[in-house]
Amino acid sequence: MRHFHNKIGKNTEYFFKKPPYLCTMDYFKMLMEDVRMREGLKACMNCGVCTAICPAAEFYDYDPRQIVETVQSRDNSRIEALLCSETIWYCGQCMSCRPRCPRGNTPGYIIQSLRYLSQKLGLFVQSEKGRQQLALKRTIGENIMHYGYCLVPQEISPDLHPEQGTVWRWIHSHDRDIYPLFTPSYRKAGAGALRKLDEGSLAEIHRIFELSGGKEFFDLIEEYSERKAREMGYEGATHEYMLDTFTKNSSEQ
């Protein structure tokens, strides 16, 4: 664990940032409008069991117990610092904390609400890990819109995924000879794995995204990223900016 940990480095920025930045809003109230927060936050007794079981806490300088405690404090300046921090982006959403908390809290749900609000308010671009949301929107998000699936073989480039190994390089370059061994409809209409989703279904997915706020959320991520990218000296939220959010760790530079 330690070996790989060195590559990431420690991050204590959240504890040293000095709120308030905006602090004009009742963040706690906004968070409580999210059902995940209502489900995830009961009364935390600060026992640290969640931190003990948390894979992110082993890897990063990260402590879900402190996140729950901060939110529970209802101190909006502390919550604001959290919304701007690297910290909320470390959680791996494994939910290992959920069955173990003796008080029925779910730190993983609290994190989901914090991340949602951080993006809604545009605070995510203040942290390096938060800025990665653009890369996630442009990969997973756009796959959903184009294909109706979160991932498809042609979009898993071996160059961006060296860890997928020699076998993936072979599969990726011979996909049309390999996948049809297992599915009658590779990139074609019909039932079966890796089929091309029909136009009607894809249009329904698009309308769902439009009417439920999913499309607006994607646009928000783009807009806030655009503004931040310019502030950082890029020509906007270009492909280069996106790739930098995808590949760079400042602690490695």
Add this chain to the structure above:
Amino acid sequence: MRRGNWEEYQKSIADDNYYYARSCIRQNFFPGSEKAFLDIVANRLGRNIYDDPLHSSCTGIGYHSDIVPLDTIMAVVARQFALMNEAGYENLVSSCITSFGIYTEILSTWEEFPETEQRAAETLYKATGRTLVKPKNVAHTSDVIFHLRKQIAEQMTRPLINVRTGEPLRVVEHIGCHYAKIFPKKGIGGSEFPYVLAGMIESWGGEVVDYPERRHCCGFGFRNYLVQANRGYSVANSQKKLESMAPYRPDFIVCNCPGCAMFLDKWQYTIAEMEGTTYGQGGVGIPVLTYEEMAGLVLGYDPWQLGMQMHQVDVEPLLDKMGVEYDPATKYLGVNGKYIGKPEQAVVNGDCPSGFYSMLSL
């Protein structure tokens, strides 16, 4: 918690008439497993299962990467349920642990916060004209195989026995976090005493190997793998599990979740390329199977028809132990027997021709 408590964590699993909900990850990395599952359930065990050409991703990977809002995923899930009802089914079977977690979580949230269900139903209707009807039963595909494990045992041609020694094969199982950590009562054995895969292994002659980090996450961590800059998290967590299980000398790993199977396979490759470390016996990696592949081998399927050539860690050491007959010459052939070359060598398979490791960083 007492060991016997897992018996409280039983669930009802429908016996027939399944609506199949596909997995994004499984269809990319283990399409042969999907094919085998549908074939075993329909043709070997005579159940009715429907693969609907209209259904889509549940968008769960986007949701847990925090780019898909809750209201959006709820409406997408409502669409899957509506399609199921329109096709005349009420038993949803999901082939993905992330999706299974999403379906169970959303159904429970709808119970607790009925206004969210109403919103999802309204969005669905406005967007598609479809009507939300909830499933009677939600199971994971492994629950179905677990439910049918004794029937599979009756048709078994290759038990999980080492043919050289006559001893049971030693199997490490990994159920995946979202199978039972979100709703322990929705997973067989709960999150503490996972039994869904263990039950299959025991029924088919193998021995389940317990080890300290059995319940630890495989390391996917959604954004922690999906964004290249964060992948150290993912490999470090897989490494923690691999180091914990290696001293118990498992013959193979079997996974519930297609993502976990992929990570435990691919990160073994990466660790071997970066450091030269391998975790199996004889200087190679530990083969990582899906439970569909395990069931398929037990039922006598050809390993290349199961898609096991798509694994990075070679499965041949396991096939040899099980006495599986296979043709090495056909392993890497494409459709119509076309020769399409083969993957380059890898340290994890005992091949290090140049004497140094190829990957210096992720």
